[in-house]
Amino acid sequence: MRRLRLYSLIVLLTLSFALPTTFAQRKSSKTKTSNIAATATSRGADVITAAQLKDYLSFIASDEMEGRDTPSRGLDTTAKFIAMNLSRWGFKPAGDDGYFQRIGLLRNQLVAAGSHAEINGQQFNFGEDFLPAPVGGTITGPLVYVGNGWMIKSKDIDAYKGIDVKDKIVIISSEGMPKGISQSDLRGTRGEDWADPLLHARRHGAKGVLSMPNLATLLNWERIRQRAPARGNTVVEKFQTQANAPFPSIGLSARMTTALFEGEKYDAASLLNRAAADEAVEPFELSAGKKVSFTINVKTDHIPSQNVVAIFEGSDPQLKSEYVALGAHYDHVGIGAPVNGDAIFNGADDDGSGTTALLAMAEALAHAKSRPRRSVLFVWHMGEEKGLWGSRYFTEYPTVPLDHIVAQINIDMIGRSKKEGDTNVRNRNLSGPNEIYVIGSKMMSTELGELTEAVNKSYLNLTYDYRYDDPADPNHFFFRSDHYNYARKGIPIVFFFDGVHEDYHRPGDEPQKIDYQKMEKVARTVYMMLWEVANRATRPKVDKELPAQLAPPRE
Numbered sequence: 001m002r003r004l005r006l007y008s009l010i011v012l013l014t015l016s017f018a019l020p021t022t023f024a025q026r027k028s029s030k031t032k033t034s035n036i037a038a039t040a041t042s043r044g045a046d047v048i049t050a051a052q053l054k055d056y057l058s059f060i061a062s063d064e065m066e067g068r069d070t071p072s073r074g075l076d077t078t079a080k081f082i083a084m085n086l087s088r089w090g091f092k093p094a095g096d097d098g099y100f101q102r103i104g105l106l107r108n109q110l111v112a113a114g115s116h117a118e119i120n121g122q123q124f125n126f127g128e129d130f131l132p133a134p135v136g137g138t139i140t141g142p143l144v145y146v147g148n149g150w151m152i153k154s155k156d157i158d159a160y161k162g163i164d165v166k167d168k169i170v171i172i173s174s175e176g177m178p179k180g181i182s183q184s185d186l187r188g189t190r191g192e193d194w195a196d197p198l199l200h201a202r203r204h205g206a207k208g209v210l211s212m213p214n215l216a217t218l219l220n221w222e223r224i225r226q227r228a229p230a231r232g233n234t235v236v237e238k239f240q241t242q243a244n245a246p247f248p249s250i251g252l253s254a255r256m257t258t259a260l261f262e263g264e265k266y267d268a269a270s271l272l273n274r275a276a277a278d279e280a281v282e283p284f285e286l287s288a289g290k291k292v293s294f295t296i297n298v299k300t301d302h303i304p305s306q307n308v309v310a311i312f313e314g315s316d317p318q319l320k321s322e323y324v325a326l327g328a329h330y331d332h333v334g335i336g337a338p339v340n341g342d343a344i345f346n347g348a349d350d351d352g353s354g355t356t357a358l359l360a361m362a363e364a365l366a367h368a369k370s371r372p373r374r375s376v377l378f379v380w381h382m383g384e385e386k387g388l389w390g391s392r393y394f395t396e397y398p399t400v401p402l403d404h405i406v407a408q409i410n411i412d413m414i415g416r417s418k419k420e421g422d423t424n425v426r427n428r429n430l431s432g433p434n435e436i437y438v439i440g441s442k443m444m445s446t447e448l449g450e451l452t453e454a455v456n457k458s459y460l461n462l463t464y465d466y467r468y469d470d471p472a473d474p475n476h477f478f479f480r481s482d483h484y485n486y487a488r489k490g491i492p493i494v495f496f497f498d499g500v501h502e503d504y505h506r507p508g509d510e511p512q513k514i515d516y517q518k519m520e521k522v523a524r525t526v527y528m529m530l531w532e533v534a535n536r537a538t539r540p541k542v543d544k545e546l547p548a549q550l551a552p553p554r555e
Helices: 004-045 050-060 073-088 197-203 217-218 223-232 256-259 268-276 348-367 389-396 446-458 481-485 517-535
Strands: 100-119 121-127 130-132 136-141 144-145 168-172 208-211 230-238 249-252 292-312 323-329 335-339 342-344 375-381 405-411 435-439 463-466 492-499
Touching: 004 517, 050 348, 050 517, 073 292, 073 348, 073 375, 100 130, 100 217, 100 256, 100 389, 121 256, 130 292, 144 342, 168 197, 197 208, 230 389, 249 389, 256 268, 256 492, 292 348, 292 389, 323 348, 323 389, 323 481, 323 517, 348 375, 348 517, 375 389, 375 517, 389 481, 405 481, 405 517, 446 463, 446 492, 446 517, 481 492, 492 517
Parallel strands: 144 168, 168 208, 208 249, 323 375, 323 405, 405 492, 435 463
Antiparallel strands: 100 121, 100 230, 100 292, 130 249, 136 292, 292 375, 335 342, 435 492
16 A cells, blocks of 8 residues: 555656646747737738738729730839839838839831732732731841751750851741650750740841741631731830840741742742651752842830839848848739630739738838838839849849848739639649748758748748749749849849649639638738848848759850
8 A cells, every 4th residue: 555655646746747847838839929929910910911902902903904914004003003002101212213113115016008028029918928026127138948947955956057047038847846845855045055946047147037837827827817917016125135136037828938939949838748747858048049028017116114112111220221122023914815705814813912912011011110120122023924024124223232132032923722622623733721832942042941931930830832942843933933033143032922723824813712811821921031031130141053954044
């Protein structure tokens, strides 16, 4: 009996010491959680709410904004809406015209009148016989057939082997990649390791490219012809140099192709059949006496557009000259071919969600009880859908010193969630309600990546999915949003992204399909992250070079 009592006493004593420790651990955990919540509240994170996000996005992605194409009335209206709110909240304008960084565009529009072609005196008509790119001028000169026109070193493909095309007009078998070649085969630097027919021709001094029709072109010629008078392109004026000036490219009808190869080594039908069968034809020059001339009439208009840029000044006298940059693109793809009667591509997720999240963060900063030590730079980029225009323009013509930007956080699509039981194949890679893809956080700065994870785990603990954080990602997501232009300038970045879904670049990307609770969680997490970066004593250290696959192309 005594031994039993002694054993019981030992157990009771053990528990008496263990219980306070467990209680202390729970108390410590609760205190820590409480402290984080209090910090988030004092910083204004609670201002970011699902209801607020829905209000802003319902305006930005409404039909009245007409898809926010670059350029468009809807894009300009959205820019004014953003600027109006920034003014209300007391943000410092940081463009070259108030909150706007003005960007001049050139719109080139084909004009049927005055556009014509001639082969040995035989006249050919715009639309009926040829369909040009909107590059004005007259091209004439000797002709050379070069097959598919491509150069891909890894596949030992070079259409110009053994032939000189300088000051000549190049004829290619058809537009599109050579058979058996996919996007993944285009490795290395464009222009050095691979080149499409237009770039290859330009690099070799050709005057222009004529494309023979393939079967798809012939079947759709009438539809393409009807749209021809409206064909045009828009470019950023300051990006136009001698090296990348618009290059003449002309699609030929069957009738004109037949006339072009009349009396030559191969007739048009033979070449088209060989191209369809993937039979190689050695490059050859056409008869020296053949006189060919194309005159293309183009009207050029100057159109203004803009990035929206603002600064929330930091509190530290020394550190406020440095910036944590937040970015999203506020454009989308505009109005297109109707799908189920709807022609407006609203872009609620892409990237109305990022645009709205930045607005919500700006409002939260304005309501915070204190200011972060560093300044926060907000940039709403235009023209991302056209080729990252706005971010390229900002990083080439910055309104603040680029070397003062300590990190750039890019938010592009954070509003959609894959619902439980969703079997739609187009949603297979869409993230769930409590997860988000994170790309690039450790590619340049280990410190920034670790901070990104630490803030999340200590706060809302979203699931971070890194599957696309891979230089070999076949989707090339690292190259496809605005963070890339900051990274290529040596600024460490983090990119938040929910994944491609069934309504990506379709009219169905509308505000009612957004998961606003998820948006709130992601926006609050990014907001707390910007505070941590802004308040650190030192900027995130860049300790890595971008992987070779992600490095900017050599100029």
